[in-house]
Amino acid sequence: MEKDVLNRLRHPNIIRLYQTFQDDNNLYFLLELLDGGELLSHLLHEGRQLGLDEDLARFYLADVASAVEYMHANQMLHRDLKPENMVVCKNTGGHLKLIDFGTAKNLADSKLNGPNFVGTPEYMPPETIDNKEPTYASDMWAFGCIVYQLLTGETPFSGGSAYLTFLRVQDGSYYLPDYLSDDAKDLISKLLQKDPKNRLGGTEANAMSAVKAHPFFKGIDFDNHIQAQQPASQFCGSELFQLVKRLAAMERARNLQDPLSFEGDVLQEQIKTLSSRDRSILMHILRRKQIVHLPGLYPRFFSSVSRGRCLYAHNHGYIGFTHDLQNQWSDNFSFMQLSGPKLGHATALTEADNRGGSAWETESAAFLEAVKVLNARQPAFVVICGDFINAKPRDEFYDAQVVAFQELLNQINPQIRLVFAAGSDEFGNKNELTKYQERFGDARFSFWYGGIKCIVVNTAILCHEKYFKEEVAAQTEWMKKELENGKLCARGTVVISGHSLRPTMLSTNTVNNNDRATSNSDIPEQLRVEYWDMIKNGQSCLMVNGNSTTDSVTSVVTKASEQDADEYKCEIVSCKAPWGGAPSAIHHTEVSQSGVVTKALSVDHSNASVSSNATTKHRSLAPEEEGQETVLAAEMVTINVNSARKE
Known part of the structure; x- marks a missing residue:
């Protein structure tokens, strides 16, 4: 299936297949060299995934939207959209390309299609978990999970195991951090609808056009986006990283038996001067670093x-x-x-x-x-x-x-x-x-x-x-x-x-x-x-x-x-x-x-x-x-x- 799909697709945001050959035991793919690393690696800061600045996330998401829209126009579903299957390219100004089409589905020619129950648990829509026939809306759900992940550093339904994740997906509940923009919250909520028909764009092949028209993508010129340069910003709240380090160091040095008091605490005064949005971002970073719960940190907010x-x-x-x-x-x-x-x-x-x-x-x-x-x-x-x-x-x-x-x-x-x-x-x-x-x-x-x-x-x-x-x-x-x-x-x-x-x-x-x-x-x-x-x-x-x-x-x-x-x-x-x-x-x-x-x-x-x-x-x-x-x-x-x- 992957060979057939890649031979059919030619798009600047999709990896290029040049040739295939085989020996007695293996099938080999000669693919385009992509040297910028998986998109997932660009979310890592000191070993932890953090949310990207909204401008940078929007830049990457516009690439994904263009690639998925092209696939859908050719009656193809990816069915395993996730940051690990997206590679950043240094020689194209930081744009990304989709890879790994092994679970793709050809809606026009089903002879090579695999089973309905495929994908990665954290990105699988409810209908896939129920082993129902996928539609274009299935990729839209995964796209919504990716929007969430790029902006927060985590997936919306992660449960610690595949089974627990499936339960959370079927329940359909997730948490939206306060610091996200109203447009981002609206886009995520319209994509992560349990009923495929209610998702932004519905189940039609042109579903991605509704996403591209959403206010979140205001200012993106999709026709010429491939020429746009990657924004210089990277992580959301990067200006708070030094404060995070100082807070962590202070907590490590704290006498665990002493009562908590922040009177005269310079770091506490710095937190008080932050805007409500920056305080929300700071708390989120501390949570992603798995230290916000420590006794000397959470009460500071x-x-x-x-x-x-x-x-x-x-x-x-x-x-x-x-x-x-x-x-x-x-x-x-x-x-x-x-x-x-x-x-x-x-x-x-x-x-x-x-x-x-x-x-x-x-x-x-x-x-x-x-x-x-x-x-x-x-x-x-x-x-x-x-x-x-x-x-x-x-x-x-x-x-x-x-x-x-x-x-x-x-x-x-x-x-x-x-x-x-x-x-x-x-x-x-x-x-x-x-x-x-x-x-x-x-x-x-x-x-x-x-x-x-x-x-x-x-x-x-x-x-x-x-x-x-x-x-x-x-x-x-x-x-x-x-x-x-x-x-x-x-x-x-x-x-x-x-x-x-x-x-x-x-x-x-x-x-x-x-x-x-x-x-x-x-x-x-x-x-x-x-x-x-x-x-x-x-x-x-x-x-x-x-x-x-x-x-x-x-x-x-x-x-x-x-x-x-x-x-x-x-x-x-x-x-x-x-x-x-x-x-x-x-x-x-x-x-x-x-x-x-x-x-x-x-x-x-x-x-x-x-x-x-x-x-x-x-x-x-x-x-x-x-x-x-x-x-x-x-x-x-x-x-x-x-x-x-x-x-």
Whole structure:
């Protein structure tokens, strides 16, 4: 096929085939010499792909558009468009040429065509993944991925593996950095439409003409573009590279145990003077360098360190705790769980004026004892299940209590990441949800750590379902995909929520009273049953929730009725809410190769003493042997509870 295609095509942006010959074992192609390297190599800066300046990206993309338009006019599809299949030519003023036509498809003569399922996962359109017949729109999707990659340094749907990438492509969701121009965002969004007919240009042979007419290419003379000289600029934000180096050096030199403070920091003052676009570019470069998540860097982009530390949950993920960085086991680690302190609750009970509570010294003092325990144990992250403060978003003291809570959290060692699961009092409508997410990040998200996948569920919207019907539906679909992803790709899956998702059918007379003390009453029963079924089918090994009247660890074992059927075991850690009052517990989960162990650490508020109590060992997270199958059903349920009461 490649020989046939190249013999038919003659275009200044397509590599030239001069001759072919063969011996007994090999077929040889004599091709035009292209000496400028793959386009992909021109995206590399110190080993990392970065986005190009928009003028340079537009220059290259005009070449690609011209070549693809010519192919389509000759009823040819490339089907593997990507920067690796584009070579920059030094002797043509930096213009590029398409190469590698081994998967091309001739729509006029199909005798040499290969299968429909071909290409590179990160550039394959949804219809190709579904093994449907390709159209001209299939190349347009790949072109959209290339536009995105040249401007950002990454592909829009990369998932770390072919399978995960396919899932992201089929979902069709991707993130557009703020710094991209409006024209660039519009072009990308019109090309990356899941339905081929809805893509810019549609499925017709002249689809590329609509792309060339898009405002993004304003100023490009396509008829004479081959004579144009390559722009002198290269990377987007290259003027920020020196600042990036200095920030990285400062972070390497920072004492990891010192509290974060940027007062009098020269680099912080420099960041403050940047425009909003340059700040967005700087953050993007740091992310592409895989250092933005470091404790001394990410909080620099917010009004205060304490606020920045609370905003790592972003775009339904968690900055730094990504599949790319954390999908492999490296060493034993631990994380801790507790409920929020509900700052202002005690005062609000006495004031009874619907202002949320004007003082919160009582709760602050108690929570500082928890901070001491966290700093002594040094977990990788701490899960805080709502409610964090007493005031609701509409109350007078809401903002003051949020600031006070964040300042308390800032006394936790900077190396310990903060993970939040909202309680039902954090928000009750869409405006309040927006207000919450501006202060604590996304209310639903997932993240990876040490090969473990954690899924944080927004149970507050389940409590107020009638105000969040669209959000509940979207979360349900998202949850199914995340659990399936964890089941297939993670060493274990942890589900975190502000409320218990265990249905009342599991709270039988065989369970002791500590289990019944967990409050489910705010979540409708049908939603709890639906979510429990998803969690059970996803084989989650651990659930963590707040909104309980006691601290407990519950072991739920589900087994099919068939003889010799496998068991499915899930541990449920419930955190007493709010933190404080009587002696409280912090749950400490240790993860090792052999399994997961949770201990309840008792904190006596009178003298801040700490002691270990109940211990539960969860199932091993070692990979199952090939061929082993777990059968899940609800015919037989056994529940064991380890109380986390203090001695």
